[in-house]
Every structure is written in C-alpha cells, then in structure tokens.
Amino acid sequence: MYLLVIEDDVIMGDMLGMYLAEEGYEVKQAVNGQDGLRLAGHFQPDVILLDLMLPDRDGMDLCVEIRKDSDVPIMIVSMKTEVSERVQALKAGADDYLCKPFSLHELTARVFALIRRAQGRTLQKGTGGETAEKSGAEGNQIKPVQLDIDRRLLIVRGQQVETTFSEFEIMRLFLEHPGKVYSREDLINAIRGFDSFVTDRAIDVHIVNLRKKVEQNPRSPRCIKTVWGVGYKYINDFD
Known part of the structure; x- marks a missing residue:
C-alpha cells in the first residue's frame, strides 16, 4: 500500500x-x-x-x-x-x-x-454494468442513482458525479438498503468501523453535500429523507 x-x-x-x-x-x-x-x-x-x-x-x-x-x-x-x-x-x-x-x-x-x-468492500455487480440496485418489480425503470464501483463514482440521472470517500460509502449503504432508516451512529460506524473522530455534525455535513449532488431540489429532498429524531433513509425516486 x-x-x-x-x-x-x-x-x-x-x-x-x-x-x-x-x-x-x-x-x-x-x-x-x-x-x-x-x-x-x-x-x-x-x-x-x-x-x-x-x-x-x-x-x-x-x-x-x-x-x-x-x-x-x-x-x-x-x-x-x-x-x-x-x-x-x-x-x-x-x-x-x-x-x-x-x-x-x-x-x-x-x-x-x-x-x-x-x-476491501465491493458490491456484487449485475449484468450490463448495473452495480448498486437490484432489479425487481422496478427492473424496467432507470434508476436515478447508481454506483460505479470500479471508478467509485455516483451516476445521477445519467451523469457522473465525483464524491469523497465517506460520501461514497454512505451512498453505498443507502443504495444497498433503500427504505431502511439509519441513525447518525449507524452511519458513523459504517464509514469508520472503529472509534475515530467523527461526530453527528460530520454526518450532517456529508448528507448536505450528498443532497446537493443527488437531489433535483436539495432544499426539498425526495431521495435522502430526514427521519426526525432518528436519522436518515434513502428512497427510490423514479420521477
């Protein structure tokens, strides 16, 4: 290394x-x-x-x-x-x-x-370059947000978006489990994995930055939702 x-x-x-x-x-x-x-x-x-x-x-x-x-x-x-x-x-x-x-x-x-x-962490890729979200009932719809694991890029409505290391890991977690509510502590543990400097405020900063990159209107987010008193969750927005 x-x-x-x-x-x-x-x-x-x-x-x-x-x-x-x-x-x-x-x-x-x-x-x-x-x-x-x-x-x-x-x-x-x-x-x-x-x-x-x-x-x-x-x-x-x-x-x-x-x-x-x-x-x-x-x-x-x-x-x-x-x-x-x-x-x-x-x-x-x-x-x-x-x-x-x-x-x-x-x-x-x-x-x-x-x-x-x-x-050390990779996602199992599907065919045809699909990386982040598995198809199901929504399989024929284009996902608004996907991950390019090899290049560690977000693909947001067809556009490549650069992220920081921590932003990418948070989005990876969201996309693996859409709809699941994550507390700030859950997200801290996911991107760090051990006791190091990171705070609730740091997670909020990452979420604000991700909303700017993912949401069509960051002030009225439809994908990365706040669950008041708990944390955040990601939901698929196919509009």
Whole structure:
C-alpha cells in the first residue's frame, strides 16, 4: 500500500515515514503543497496524510484541489483542534481528521480503516454494468442513482458525479438498503468501523453535500429523507 505524507515539519514527516514503512507501507514525503500535488498525481497513493499549515499554500485549498481529480482517502493531520476546522475539512473533501499530538498506533489504525473501506468492500455487480440496485418489480425503470464501483463514482440521472470517500460509502449503504432508516451512529460506524473522530455534525455535513449532488431540489429532498429524531433513509425516486 502507498501513502503520501504532505508535511512541512521534516522531523514529523520523517517520523511518520519511518513508522509507516515499518508497518509495511511504501511512503513518499512532500514538504510543501506544490510537491504534494505533483506526487499525488504521479505516485497514486492509497491514502494521503495532509497537514493544513504548509509553507506555500493552505492545506484546505490543497485538499479541495486533490479531491477534484481523485477520490483517494485524505486524512488531515493538524495542530488545529477547533470543531470549525474539522467541519471545514470535511466540506473540503477530507475523510478523517487527526489532531496533533496523536498516537502512532491510532494513526495506523485509521489509515488501515480508510484503505479497508476504499479497497476491501465491493458490491456484487449485475449484468450490463448495473452495480448498486437490484432489479425487481422496478427492473424496467432507470434508476436515478447508481454506483460505479470500479471508478467509485455516483451516476445521477445519467451523469457522473465525483464524491469523497465517506460520501461514497454512505451512498453505498443507502443504495444497498433503500427504505431502511439509519441513525447518525449507524452511519458513523459504517464509514469508520472503529472509534475515530467523527461526530453527528460530520454526518450532517456529508448528507448536505450528498443532497446537493443527488437531489433535483436539495432544499426539498425526495431521495435522502430526514427521519426526525432518528436519522436518515434513502428512497427510490423514479420521477
């Protein structure tokens, strides 16, 4: 597995590189945003560890730029501990946020979980490229939302839509079980799988972003419905 560490603190970067290499990962390091962006395109990492405070550009902006071209899981590693920073990172496309100082054991557990979710879970494909929803009584109708597992894309009414890692996993869960009500805790467990930083607010941010990508009118959602006092559910909308 390949990891890219974008960290301007050389000592911190070397420490992460050595530790993760001992865990069996091949690690590349960048000390600024420009080199990080270049390596992200050529190295094709399985996970990116990204510091927010870089010498040449804002790490949040770099996260947005990487996300435009790739759905690689991005973990923010930062001294900034404010909830607002974490929420902003999720909106920028990050999949996890780890505050410094941190346990290296926790770091590797989170990295492993991100890789496992990105590569270790697949859906059984049907024939003719159908990936997410099984046909039945509705088999002759075109599904408004489908998943392209190989490219990790949403197909929304025939259009390809890029998602973050966590957004894709939430939609995968919704499409596998349309109509099932998921609490925020259910969704946290589904996209993380272990105790890491993620909150009810983080789930709400993901849902808002997904509605913008899926719904014809995000302010009046017909697919991703709120179940007040419980959580969310997905229903098929064939209109």
